[in-house]
Amino acid sequence: MQTHEIRERFTQHFVQSGHEAVPSASLILDDPNLLFVNAGMVPFKPYFLGQQNPPFPQGKATSIQKCVRTLDIEEVGITTRHNTFFQMAGNFSFGQYFKKGAIEQAWSLLTGDVEQGGYGLDPERLWVTVYLDDDEAAEIWEQHIGVPSERIQRLGMADNYWSMGIPGPCGPCSEIYYDRGPEYGKEGGPIADDNRYMEIWNLVFMEKERGEGIGKGNFEILGDLPKKNIDTGLGVERVACILQGVDNVYETDLLRPVIDVAEEVTGTKYEDPDTDRINDIRFRVIADHSRTAMMIILDGVTPGNVGRGYILRRLLRRIIRSARLLGAQGKTMERFMNTIMDTMTPSYPEIAEQRERILKVALAEETAFLRTLESGTHLFEQAAGQVKAQGGATLSGQEAFTLHDTYGFPIDLTLEMASEAGLKVDEEGFHKLMAEQVARAKADSQAKKHGHADLSVYRQFVDEHPTEFTGFEELNSNSKVLGLIRDGQQVQEAAEGDEVEVILDVTPLYAESGGQLGDRGTIEAGGTVLRVGDVQKVGKKLWVHKATVEQGGLIVGDDVQALVDPAWRHAARQAHSATHLIHAALREVLGPTAVQAGSMNKPGYLRFDFNYTDALSPQQLEQIQAISNQAVDADWQVNTIETSLEEAKAMGAMALFGENYGEVVRVVEIGGPFSMELCGGTHVSHSSQIGPVAVLGESSVGSGVRRIEAYSGLDSFRYLSKERALVEGVASSLKAKSEEVPERVAALTQKLKEAEKTIAELHRKQLLSGTAEMLAGAEDVAGVQFVHQQLPKGTEAKDLRTLATDLKQKLGGAPGVVVLGAEDARSRVPFVVGVTKVAIDQGLSAKELAAVVGQYVNGNGGGKADMAQGSGAQIGGFSQAVAAVREALNS
Known part of the structure; x- marks a missing residue:
C-alpha cells in the first residue's frame, strides 16, 4: 500500500465518522515558540486552550499535518525510525468523544478489512501502553477492545504523558505498537524492546494545561482545560513501513528512490540499512534532508544565517557534504530534488506548481556551498601547514x-x-x-x-467579542468600548496621559497584517480624545488599538467614535496597491519563479521581497518601473471579490507561502489578469489613484531573496523632483544640458582613472628608487644576503610586496632573504618575507620565516616558499622579528 493511499484511507475513515477534513497548515505558523510546526495538533492549539471556539460544526476534525523536528539533526540516519520531516495523521475531538471513542476509532482503522478501507493489521501483533495511573484507559483496552492484559503495559511521564515541550495543552496518552517479529529483537513488549515493537499511533487524552519547564516531566500543571479533548497522531511513515513490508522508514516508496539516485551519483552502495555503517548513515541523511529541505522551501523559506533559514541551510549543506563523502563529484542537488519532488507530489500537488522555484533555491545554495568547500579547503591547508611548521x-x-x-x-x-x-x-x-x-x-x-506577552488577557474577547471591521466601507464608526488593557492587565478606566490598549466592538481602523501597517487615527467621545498609534490583531479575530489618552478619560462600556486619519489611509492604500503592481511587473519581467517572500508598505513607501537568486540589472528595474506606471496610467478599476479558497485559485489568484487562509478569502484584482492576489488589505478604487511609482533600487536581503523598494503617490513625486534637481545641479556645474550629464560624467571618470594610473606608476618608481640603498645595507648571514627594512608609517602591504619582488630580482643568483615591515594607515603591521630560488634550494622557506616574524608583531602569516606575507598589531616587535630571522639563518 503506497503512502498516498495510507493518507487517503485515514482521512476517509474519520470523515465517514463525522470529522471535518482540515488541510495541512503551513510548516510556518505565527507562533513565537516554534520555528516549524512539530506536531499535528499545533494548528489546533487555540481550540484546545479555549482561546477560540473550534470552527467545526460537529466539534471533530481530522488532518494530515506536515511536521518538522530539528532538535537532533546530527542524529538523523543513525536510527532508522526517525525523520526530520514527517506526516502526522490525526483526529481531534473538542469536547465531544474522549478515551473510549478515540480508542475505538483507532482500533477499527488499524485492524479493519482492507476491502472496507482499513489497514488490515493483525490484532494479535498490536500492543498498547498507558500512563501509570490511567486505569480507565487500561480497562477500555482490555474489557471493551479485547486486548489481553499481558499486551497492555504502563509507562511513566517520560513516555506516556504528552505536551508540546512548551506551555500549552497536555495530558496522559496511550500508545499503540506493532510487533515486527523476533528477527527485530527480544520479546516482552515496548518496555523490553522499542525496536521490535514499533510505535505507530499515540492517543493523547488532553485535559490539562502545563506551565513553563524544561524536559518531559519537569513542569507545573496549571489546571484543567475548559473541555476534555482528544488529539491523536498516527505516524504515516511508520505505518508505511509495515504495510509495504520494508525494514525502516528509509525503505518506503517516498525515500528509497532518493537513496537509489544517491548510489548512482556517488558510485557507492547502500548495503545494510539496519547497521550504523557510516556510509549508510550518509545515504539516509541525503534522503531525509532532501525531503525536509524541499518541503521547507515549498512553504517559502530560503537559506539564511538565522532561524528557519539557518535550519534550511544546514540541511542542504549536510546533503552536499554527505554526497561528497560518499564519492560524488560536482553537483548532485538537482537529481535529489527532482526525485523527492516526484515521490511527494501525489500527496502535495502544489509541489508541481513550485518545482522550478524549489530547484532554483536549492541549486543556488549548492553552488554557494561548493565555493565554501573550496575556500575552506584552502583555510584548512593553511592551518594544517602551521601545525606542521611548529612540529605539532x-x-x-x-x-x-x-x-x-x-x-x-x-x-x-x-x-x-x-x-x-x-x-x-x-x-x-x-x-x-x-x-x-x-x-x-x-x-x-x-x-x-519568556519575553513573549501573555495573550490570555485577550482570551474572552477573541471568542466572545470578535471585532467587526468596517474599514473597507467607512473611515469612522460608532463603537462601544468592550475592554481596556494597561500593562498586560484589564482595567475599567483610563485617564489622561495613560497608554492603553482599547478593544472596541466595531472599528474602521485597519490592523497590521499582510505587510500593511496598522492605521493611525483617534477614538473620541465628548471631550475625550485618544490618539491611536498602532492597531494589532490577536487570534486573527480581535483588533487591539494601542492608544494614548490625550484629553479626558475613558471607561469600559463608553460609546465612542473611532476615526481613521484620512491622509494616512489614503497614502497607505496607494502604497499597498502599488505593491501589487510591482509584484505583477516583477513576474512579467523575471518570470513565475519571482515569488513573493514578504512585503511591508506604509504611507508613500513599499518594500517587496521576492525569491530570486540574481541581482536585477538597471534595465530590468527600469522595465519594472515602466510597467507599474503603465498600469497606473491605464486607470484600471480595482475590484475585490470574496469567495472560497478553491475558487480563488481557480481564478488564478496568487497566495502567499506560509499564510493560512480561512474558508472565505478576499481577492484583489487590478486590470483583470494583470494582477490578482489574495489580500485582506485596503486599496485604491482605481489604479490611477496610486499616483507615480518610483523604484528606488533593489538589494539582497539573504541567500536567494532580493528586495525592491519604491515610493508611491506624493512621496514618489517628491523623490523624483529631488532627483531632477540633483541632475540639474550637476548639469549646471558641468555647464552641460541634462541629457549630456551621463556622457560628461563618464568622460570625467575615464580621465580620473588615467590620472590615478599615472600617479600609481610615479608612486611605484619612487618606491623602487630606494631599493639600491637597501641592497647596499644587506648583511651577510651564514652566506645568505639578508635584506631587512622597517618602512615609514603609511606604507601599505601591496607596496611591501612590490619592493620585496624587486629586491629578490636584484639579488639575482645569490642566496638571499628579504624581510620588510611597516605600520599602515590603519595602524596594522603588514610584513612580507621573500626568499630567492638559490636560498630555497638550501632549505630556507619564506612561509616558515613569516611564521617567525608573526610571533613578534602579534600576528601571523602564510604563503609559499618563495614569498609569504602576513599582518600583526605591534610594530615595536619588528626589530625583534628581524633578530629572530637572523638567528634562524645562523642556525
Missing part, C-alpha cells in the same frame, strides 16, 4: 570550530582531510566549543520565550 601533530579544537562556525566547513571533512595530512583533530575541544554555542543558543531561546 594535532589541529586544535579552536581551529576546527572556527572552520566550522565561521566558514561553514563541516567537521567531517576537517577530520577526513586531517587524517590524509597525517594529523589528528582535538575533537574533544571542538565538541566542547560546540556545546557552549548550543548552550548559549538555548539560553537565548528561553529568554525569548
Whole structure:
C-alpha cells in the first residue's frame, strides 16, 4: 500500500465518522515558540486552550499535518525510525468523544478489512501502553477492545504523558505498537524492546494545561482545560513501513528512490540499512534532508544565517557534504530534488506548481556551498601547514570550530582531510566549543520565550467579542468600548496621559497584517480624545488599538467614535496597491519563479521581497518601473471579490507561502489578469489613484531573496523632483544640458582613472628608487644576503610586496632573504618575507620565516616558499622579528 493511499484511507475513515477534513497548515505558523510546526495538533492549539471556539460544526476534525523536528539533526540516519520531516495523521475531538471513542476509532482503522478501507493489521501483533495511573484507559483496552492484559503495559511521564515541550495543552496518552517479529529483537513488549515493537499511533487524552519547564516531566500543571479533548497522531511513515513490508522508514516508496539516485551519483552502495555503517548513515541523511529541505522551501523559506533559514541551510549543506563523502563529484542537488519532488507530489500537488522555484533555491545554495568547500579547503591547508611548521601533530579544537562556525566547513571533512595530512583533530575541544554555542543558543531561546506577552488577557474577547471591521466601507464608526488593557492587565478606566490598549466592538481602523501597517487615527467621545498609534490583531479575530489618552478619560462600556486619519489611509492604500503592481511587473519581467517572500508598505513607501537568486540589472528595474506606471496610467478599476479558497485559485489568484487562509478569502484584482492576489488589505478604487511609482533600487536581503523598494503617490513625486534637481545641479556645474550629464560624467571618470594610473606608476618608481640603498645595507648571514627594512608609517602591504619582488630580482643568483615591515594607515603591521630560488634550494622557506616574524608583531602569516606575507598589531616587535630571522639563518 503506497503512502498516498495510507493518507487517503485515514482521512476517509474519520470523515465517514463525522470529522471535518482540515488541510495541512503551513510548516510556518505565527507562533513565537516554534520555528516549524512539530506536531499535528499545533494548528489546533487555540481550540484546545479555549482561546477560540473550534470552527467545526460537529466539534471533530481530522488532518494530515506536515511536521518538522530539528532538535537532533546530527542524529538523523543513525536510527532508522526517525525523520526530520514527517506526516502526522490525526483526529481531534473538542469536547465531544474522549478515551473510549478515540480508542475505538483507532482500533477499527488499524485492524479493519482492507476491502472496507482499513489497514488490515493483525490484532494479535498490536500492543498498547498507558500512563501509570490511567486505569480507565487500561480497562477500555482490555474489557471493551479485547486486548489481553499481558499486551497492555504502563509507562511513566517520560513516555506516556504528552505536551508540546512548551506551555500549552497536555495530558496522559496511550500508545499503540506493532510487533515486527523476533528477527527485530527480544520479546516482552515496548518496555523490553522499542525496536521490535514499533510505535505507530499515540492517543493523547488532553485535559490539562502545563506551565513553563524544561524536559518531559519537569513542569507545573496549571489546571484543567475548559473541555476534555482528544488529539491523536498516527505516524504515516511508520505505518508505511509495515504495510509495504520494508525494514525502516528509509525503505518506503517516498525515500528509497532518493537513496537509489544517491548510489548512482556517488558510485557507492547502500548495503545494510539496519547497521550504523557510516556510509549508510550518509545515504539516509541525503534522503531525509532532501525531503525536509524541499518541503521547507515549498512553504517559502530560503537559506539564511538565522532561524528557519539557518535550519534550511544546514540541511542542504549536510546533503552536499554527505554526497561528497560518499564519492560524488560536482553537483548532485538537482537529481535529489527532482526525485523527492516526484515521490511527494501525489500527496502535495502544489509541489508541481513550485518545482522550478524549489530547484532554483536549492541549486543556488549548492553552488554557494561548493565555493565554501573550496575556500575552506584552502583555510584548512593553511592551518594544517602551521601545525606542521611548529612540529605539532594535532589541529586544535579552536581551529576546527572556527572552520566550522565561521566558514561553514563541516567537521567531517576537517577530520577526513586531517587524517590524509597525517594529523589528528582535538575533537574533544571542538565538541566542547560546540556545546557552549548550543548552550548559549538555548539560553537565548528561553529568554525569548519568556519575553513573549501573555495573550490570555485577550482570551474572552477573541471568542466572545470578535471585532467587526468596517474599514473597507467607512473611515469612522460608532463603537462601544468592550475592554481596556494597561500593562498586560484589564482595567475599567483610563485617564489622561495613560497608554492603553482599547478593544472596541466595531472599528474602521485597519490592523497590521499582510505587510500593511496598522492605521493611525483617534477614538473620541465628548471631550475625550485618544490618539491611536498602532492597531494589532490577536487570534486573527480581535483588533487591539494601542492608544494614548490625550484629553479626558475613558471607561469600559463608553460609546465612542473611532476615526481613521484620512491622509494616512489614503497614502497607505496607494502604497499597498502599488505593491501589487510591482509584484505583477516583477513576474512579467523575471518570470513565475519571482515569488513573493514578504512585503511591508506604509504611507508613500513599499518594500517587496521576492525569491530570486540574481541581482536585477538597471534595465530590468527600469522595465519594472515602466510597467507599474503603465498600469497606473491605464486607470484600471480595482475590484475585490470574496469567495472560497478553491475558487480563488481557480481564478488564478496568487497566495502567499506560509499564510493560512480561512474558508472565505478576499481577492484583489487590478486590470483583470494583470494582477490578482489574495489580500485582506485596503486599496485604491482605481489604479490611477496610486499616483507615480518610483523604484528606488533593489538589494539582497539573504541567500536567494532580493528586495525592491519604491515610493508611491506624493512621496514618489517628491523623490523624483529631488532627483531632477540633483541632475540639474550637476548639469549646471558641468555647464552641460541634462541629457549630456551621463556622457560628461563618464568622460570625467575615464580621465580620473588615467590620472590615478599615472600617479600609481610615479608612486611605484619612487618606491623602487630606494631599493639600491637597501641592497647596499644587506648583511651577510651564514652566506645568505639578508635584506631587512622597517618602512615609514603609511606604507601599505601591496607596496611591501612590490619592493620585496624587486629586491629578490636584484639579488639575482645569490642566496638571499628579504624581510620588510611597516605600520599602515590603519595602524596594522603588514610584513612580507621573500626568499630567492638559490636560498630555497638550501632549505630556507619564506612561509616558515613569516611564521617567525608573526610571533613578534602579534600576528601571523602564510604563503609559499618563495614569498609569504602576513599582518600583526605591534610594530615595536619588528626589530625583534628581524633578530629572530637572523638567528634562524645562523642556525
